[in-house]
Amino acid sequence: MKFPPLFLGLTVATLLAGCARRPTKLEIYDVVINHVAVVDVLTGQLRPNRVVAISRGKIVEVAPADKDSYAARQYVNGNGRYLIPGLWDMHVHFRGGDSLIAANKKSLTLFLAHGITTVRDAGGDLTTSVLQWSQDMDAGKMPGPRIFTSGPKLDGPGAYWPGSLEVETPVQIRKALDSLQRLRVDYVKIYDSKISGQAYLETIRQAQRRGLKTTGHMPYSVTLAQAVKGGLDATEHLYYVFKACSSREDSITALVRNSLKTPQPLGLFATLPAVYDTYSTAAAANLFKLMAARHTAAVPTLYIQKTLAELAENDHARDTLRAYIDPRIQATYARRLTSARQQSTAAKAFNKKLNTKLMTLVPLMQAAGVTLLAGSDSGPFNSFIYPGSSLQEELVLLVQAGLTPLQALQAATINGAKFMGVAGRTGTIAPGKDADLVLLTGNPLENIGNIRQIDAVISRGKAYPAPALVNLLRGIKNP
Numbered sequence: 387m388k389f390p391p392l393f394l395g396l397t398v399a400t401l402l403a404g405c406a407r408r409p410t411k412l413e414i415y416d417v418v419i420n421h422v423a424v425v426d427v428l429t430g431q432l433r434p435n436r437v438v439a440i441s442r443g444k445i446v447e448v449a450p451a452d453k454d455s456y457a458a459r460q461y462v463n464g465n466g467r468y469l470i471p472g473l474w475d476m477h478v479h480f481r482g483g484d485s486l487i488a489a490n491k492k493s494l495t496l497f498l499a500h501g502i503t504t505v506r507d508a509g510g511d512l513t514t515s516v517l518q519w520s521q522d523m524d525a526g527k528m529p530g531p532r533i534f535t536s537g538p539k540l541d542g543p544g545a546y547w548p549g550s551l552e553v554e555t556p557v558q559i560r561k562a563l564d565s566l567q568r569l570r571v572d573y574v575k576i577y578d579s580k581i582s583g584q585a586y587l588e589t590i591r592q593a594q595r596r597g598l599k600t601t602g603h604m605p606y607s608v609t610l611a612q613a614v615k616g617g618l619d620a621t622e623h624l625y626y627v628f629k630a631c632s633s634r635e636d637s638i639t640a641l642v643r644n645s646l647k648t649p650q651p652l653g654l655f656a657t658l659p660a661v662y663d664t665y666s667t668a669a670a671a672n673l674f675k676l677m678a679a680r681h682t683a684a685v686p687t688l689y690i691q692k693t694l695a696e697l698a699e700n701d702h703a704r705d706t707l708r709a710y711i712d713p714r715i716q717a718t719y720a721r722r723l724t725s726a727r728q729q730s731t732a733a734k735a736f737n738k739k740l741n742t743k744l745m746t747l748v749p750l751m752q753a754a755g756v757t758l759l760a761g762s763d764s765g766p767f768n769s770f771i772y773p774g775s776s777l778q779e780e781l782v783l784l785v786q787a788g789l790t791p792l793q794a795l796q797a798a799t800i801n802g803a804k805f806m807g808v809a810g811r812t813g814t815i816a817p818g819k820d821a822d823l824v825l826l827t828g829n830p831l832e833n834i835g836n837i838r839q840i841d842a843v844i845s846r847g848k849a850y851p852a853p854a855l856v857n858l859l860r861g862i863k864n865p
């Protein structure tokens with residue numbers, strides 16, 4: 387059939403208008419991944435044989451493959467491979483003082499090489515550098531994950547971690563929050579080495595009024611329910627959740643509070659055996675219901691707890707990733723190693739028993755509707771918790787604890803994006819979303835361990851096939 391020229395012109399124009407979002411031969415994409423199985427982390431569905439087109443840092447199209455041909459500057463073969471959203475590590479640290487700035491910076495490469503395209507920095511003493519790296523990466527000056535940061539932690543007078551903002555009075559809290567807002571941090575992290583229960587709850591109250599998110603540890607002199615009702619957005623590690631699962635939480639809390647005026651104040655670890663012995667299924671169920679209703683998330687950090695509990699007996703000398711950890715950061719591992727070796731046999735045994743128990747809380751929280759966030763706690767001083775791989779191990783442990791692989795993936799993708807309030811632009815694979823993706827050679831929904839089988843990472847719309855990742859790693863390898 388022959389069309390008159392005018393009609394043909396209209397048809398092409400109409401086609402183009404009607405298919406504005408469809409890939410056409412006229413458009414040259416930055417990256418095209420073809421014939422890939424797309425993992426939908428919202429539903430757990432696997433969409434086989436898709437084409438994913440990327441331009442200017444965004445996913446432009448997710449469509450059935452083979453429909454059109456796609457012009458691209460870079461093609462990534464998705465055949466037999468699985469595409470997931472880039473992973474989020476929701477608890478990392480950059481710290482150790484100015485002499486470790488360059489050493490900390492190398493971890494950005496480790497995150498990327500392990501498929502971590504976003505990290506949440508949970509506080510340290512290198513805020514200026516962290517903000518600068520973040521800016522440079524956003525501007526495309528260097529590769530690396532997107533960073534959400536708390537800036538310096540808030541703690542009490544005489545805080546354990548250098549660089550913390552020390553607060554006691556409401557006025558000091560106001561000034562500390564002012565300074566954090568001047569830094570334009572993404573949330574407020576509260577640590578519990580010295581902060582009083584009163585100052586802790588007051589910090590949450592003031593932050594809440596300013597619309598700032600709060601997460602943290604917690605002094606054992608207050609209850610988690612108080613913090614949750616006050617507006618705490620996330621509780622880091624499971625010690626605080628665990629204490630609130632005790633049928634004697636109130637009396638244990640009172641005991642801690644009263645001991646603070648004595649020469650021998652009780653810390654968290656002194657009370658854990660009593661918490662363990664009074665664990666109550668009913669108290670746990672009540673707490674999880676409250677956390678779900680108030681949208682307080684939990685960051686279980688199972689891998690660091692396991693690694694630290696086994697520190698004295700595991701030999702990490704041959705860990706292959708040590709080649710990429712700056713020797714000055716490896717030197718900071720000694721502190722926890724020394725204290726682990728000084729632990730009594732009974733304390734070591736209790737730690738292991740405790741970890742097993744803490745793992746049982748994970749599927750209970752998930753079932754109750756508590757948001758779980760995957761976090762590794764990687765960073766200087768946290769011995770052998772290597773940036774990147776430790777988040778992969780966290781996901782494996784979350785599944786061992788009882789989550790489905792999909793739930794573990796959600797904890798490391800969409801849940802993080804929702805928590806930081808950016809799920810509209812990232813965290814899933816759909817047109818318009820940030821092109822932060824990981825291409826795997828195995829199906830992570832069948833075996834979560836397949837998140838270790840990385841064939842390519844797409845970060846900020848740029849594709850890094852495995853050889854490119856190896857190259858990046860070579861750049862940070864110890865001489």
Ligand SMILES: [Zn+2]
Pocket residue numbers: 477478479508763
């Ligand atoms: Zn931490």
